[in-house]
Amino acid sequence: MAGTTLLLVGVVLVVVVVFTSSYRVSYLVTDNYKSLNSRIHYYGMFGLLCTGLPVLIIYLLWWLLIPFYFEASVVESLINSLEISPDENLSLLVGQIEIIRDTFLSADLSKKSEVLNQNGKINYEVVASLYDSVNQPFDPETRPLLFQVGYDLWLLEKNTNNTFHLVLFIMMAGVASVYIFKVNPRFKARYYVENIVLGILIAAAGIAIITTLGIVVSMLFETFKFFELHDWKDFFFGYTWAPNFHGDSEMSILPLLFGTLYISIFALFVAVPVGLFSAIYLAEYATSYTRSIVKPMLEVLAGIPTIVYGLFALITFGPFLRDFFGNGGAFGVNWMSDARSVATAGTVMGMMLIPFVSSLSDDIINAVPQSLRDGSYGLGATQSETIRLVILPAALPGIVGAILLAASRAIGETMIVVLGAGAIAKFSGNPLEAMTTITTRIVSQLTGDGDFNSPETLVAFALGLSLFLITLVLNVIALYVVRKYREQYD
Amino acid sequence: MKNEIKISAKGVQVFYADKHAIKNVDVEIKDKTVTAFIGPSGCGKSTFLRSLNRMNDTINTCRVEGEILLDGQNIYDPEVDPVQLRAKVGMVFQKPNPFPKSIYDNVAYGPRIHGLSQSKTELDEIVEMALRRGALWEEVKDRLSEPGTGLSGGQQQRLCIARAIATQPEVLLMDEPCSALDPIATAQIEELINDLKENFCVVIVTHSMQQAARVSNKTAFFHLGDLVEYGDTEELFIKPIDPRTESYISGKIG
Numbered sequence: 001m002a003g004t005t006l007l008l009v010g011v012v013l014v015v016v017v018v019f020t021s022s023y024r025v026s027y028l029v030t031d032n033y034k035s036l037n038s039r040i041h042y043y044g045m046f047g048l049l050c051t052g053l054p055v056l057i058i059y060l061l062w063w064l065l066i067p068f069y070f071e072a073s074v075v076e077s078l079i080n081s082l083e084i085s086p087d088e089n090l091s092l093l094v095g096q097i098e099i100i101r102d103t104f105l106s107a108d109l110s111k112k113s114e115v116l117n118q119n120g121k122i123n124y125e126v127v128a129s130l131y132d133s134v135n136q137p138f139d140p141e142t143r144p145l146l147f148q149v150g151y152d153l154w155l156l157e158k159n160t161n162n163t164f165h166l167v168l169f170i171m172m173a174g175v176a177s178v179y180i181f182k183v184n185p186r187f188k189a190r191y192y193v194e195n196i197v198l199g200i201l202i203a204a205a206g207i208a209i210i211t212t213l214g215i216v217v218s219m220l221f222e223t224f225k226f227f228e229l230h231d232w233k234d235f236f237f238g239y240t241w242a243p244n245f246h247g248d249s250e251m252s253i254l255p256l257l258f259g260t261l262y263i264s265i266f267a268l269f270v271a272v273p274v275g276l277f278s279a280i281y282l283a284e285y286a287t288s289y290t291r292s293i294v295k296p297m298l299e300v301l302a303g304i305p306t307i308v309y310g311l312f313a314l315i316t317f318g319p320f321l322r323d324f325f326g327n328g329g330a331f332g333v334n335w336m337s338d339a340r341s342v343a344t345a346g347t348v349m350g351m352m353l354i355p356f357v358s359s360l361s362d363d364i365i366n367a368v369p370q371s372l373r374d375g376s377y378g379l380g381a382t383q384s385e386t387i388r389l390v391i392l393p394a395a396l397p398g399i400v401g402a403i404l405l406a407a408s409r410a411i412g413e414t415m416i417v418v419l420g421a422g423a424i425a426k427f428s429g430n431p432l433e434a435m436t437t438i439t440t441r442i443v444s445q446l447t448g449d450g451d452f453n454s455p456e457t458l459v460a461f462a463l464g465l466s467l468f469l470i471t472l473v474l475n476v477i478a479l480y481v482v483r484k485y486r487e488q489y490d
Numbered sequence: 491m492k493n494e495i496k497i498s499a500k501g502v503q504v505f506y507a508d509k510h511a512i513k514n515v516d517v518e519i520k521d522k523t524v525t526a527f528i529g530p531s532g533c534g535k536s537t538f539l540r541s542l543n544r545m546n547d548t549i550n551t552c553r554v555e556g557e558i559l560l561d562g563q564n565i566y567d568p569e570v571d572p573v574q575l576r577a578k579v580g581m582v583f584q585k586p587n588p589f590p591k592s593i594y595d596n597v598a599y600g601p602r603i604h605g606l607s608q609s610k611t612e613l614d615e616i617v618e619m620a621l622r623r624g625a626l627w628e629e630v631k632d633r634l635s636e637p638g639t640g641l642s643g644g645q646q647q648r649l650c651i652a653r654a655i656a657t658q659p660e661v662l663l664m665d666e667p668c669s670a671l672d673p674i675a676t677a678q679i680e681e682l683i684n685d686l687k688e689n690f691c692v693v694i695v696t697h698s699m700q701q702a703a704r705v706s707n708k709t710a711f712f713h714l715g716d717l718v719e720y721g722d723t724e725e726l727f728i729k730p731i732d733p734r735t736e737s738y739i740s741g742k743i744g
Contacts, residue, residue, distance in 0.1 A: 378583070
């Protein structure tokens with residue numbers, strides 16, 4: 001039974017269950033609905049959930065797990081074939097076999113039984129024509145073994161899936177019929193439906209957490225691989241970032257971390273004053289009309305993709321700075337050789353963070369109760385005294401939290417620094433020099449022809465994990481601070 | 491000096507956007523006296539109170555017409571700075587609203603802003619005086635550096651009164667100062683109000699007629715934006731002239 005058939009039959013089955021179970025309950029209840037535990041639609045809803053939901057879950061799990069089984073069977077048949085020498089790259093072969101399997105799938109092999117000849121071997125001409133029919137280039141050099149295994153894999157998948165779908169349908173039909181024949185007015189359908197819904201909500205919340213864990217675990221694996229190949233002392237305590245492909249790379253996070261923090265702090269020096277002042281203006285001084293215009297405009301700024309900011313840094317702001325500080329520039333100094341620099345990336349990143357700081361601070365300032373403002377005005381304080389002496393101190397912890405959140409965004413920001421910061425890893429105090437960051441190095445180590453077993457590529461995962469941990473710590477502190485502040489007024 | 495007219499309102503009208511909240515109110519409020527504003531919810535008594543120190547200025551849609559004279563000077567005159575006016579006419583609110591600062595800094599807030607002290611010792615004296623008058627000194631004198639928000643509700647309200655006193659106002663406006671407090675704290679505040687009238691002109695808005703009867707010398711009854719009746723508290727409660735006043739104090743309306 002194919003997947004689409006199962007889907008159709010399943011939908012029909014669910015509809016049948018919903019209507020028959022509700023009908024049966026309303027038929028069984030004789031005393032004018034008094035003995036009915038729940039309202040009728042809950043019985044139908046429970047029918048929907050108990051027939052549909054388990055099938056959906058099993059189906060999802062199946063598609064997550066079964067590929068591992070198929071791959072294992074391919075590897076096994078490759079090894080059993082005795083044609084493979086031990087030093088061959090198995091995963092490369094498996095990849096080729098999977099492409100063959102996919103070609104067979106899209107060519108709808110089931111209609112062409114002549115793929116195998118009488119003695120059970122692959123018929124090359126037919127395969128070649130199959131490849132032709134789906135516009136897949138046929139490589140006559142491919143080993144016959146791969147076609148054989150690919151065909152076996154295709155057959156195995158087809159048969160397993162058909163059996164699986166059949167079993168699934170029988171299970172579904174079984175549950176449905178048991179429910180339809182057992183359901184009665186005393187059944188606590190409402191209670192169960194609400195609990196199932198609760199379960200769905202919890203599962204949805206869990207997905208976010210599981211994803212985070214999954215990210216950390218996958219990074220951890222690759223990071224461990226990296227530390228097997230590269231000295232951890234060099235990574236954490238070295239001075240130089242100089243990856244090469246001769247096997248003696250020096251790869252230390254410190255110069256990158258320095259660049260990252262330098263650019264982030266630069267960005268915060270731009271974003272925090274501007275963002276905070278605009279928040280104060282919006283929250284305290286602006287009329288509702290001004291606010292209704294300015295606030296959406298700030299939020300539009302927040303919606304601009306960071307790559308666009310990066311372009312702005314590269315082609316507009318960087319050259320603009322160089323025109324002042326570069327050789328032959330307006331100031332007559334030669335401090336800046338490249339359009340890309342800490343100042344370029346930092347300023348533009350600061351602009352990107354302005355709406356972020358501003359809108360968070362605006363919310364926090366608005367959360368300061370009006371009664372405090374009234375109290376201050378009632379004592380004869382002016383608006384600016386009230387803001388300086390009452391509102392900002394009250395909002396300070398929240399604002400600090402907002403700044404920390406902005407900092408963690410700045411540290412993780414990629415596209416602006418890729419385009420605006422440069423590629424030179426070094427320790428330097430001059431903000432007009434190019435410098436590089438953790439994120440740009442991750443990008444450059446992973447783009448191009450990377451061999452995922454060399455330390456020069458794997459270092460990206462170690463860098464990524466470090467970045468993740470830094471921003472995680474910052475976020476945790478920020479959330480803690482913000483939450484502590486919230487408690488004061490609730 | 492006693493019973494001199496402190497505040498005199500003439501033909502006061504207050505509008506919130508299109509809503510006519512106060513209609514043509516004339517009233518004369520005496521110094522060193524407690525004057526109570528009573529009336530059902532939404533009758534405009536708080537609105538009128540807030541127009542006495544121009545707190546309504548902070549609401550964009552609010553508009554005040556007519557004259558309110560403080561010591562003969564119209565407070566809505568363009569010459570008058572509302573900020574300075576509010577230093578003279580202090581206000582205590584319905585819900586205690588101590589700033590998230592220490593007890594000391596709460597009380598010292600007004601004096602610091604207005605530069606009422608030349609030195610730290612002088613400021614200490616002002617704070618102590620205000621807390622004593624606010625009947626809170628004995629309870630907090632050992633923990634002046636603790637946050638004002640950590641006090642109990644009644645203490646917080648007395649702190650707010652002390653904070654208002656510290657600014658050395660001439661008039662003290664109280665907007666239902668006891669509505670968020672329990673009976674014991676209420677009794678303490680009422681006692682305090684009684685002491686305050688020795689030095690200040692106190693105007694209090696209250697929901698509770700018993701409270702008005704207990705603490706005030708003069709009472710004004712508001713109904714639907716009109717000042718219905720104004721007179722000595724005893725007379726107003728015992729033999730009200732207007733039938734609306736009578737129905738309200740006997741519990742038939744409101």
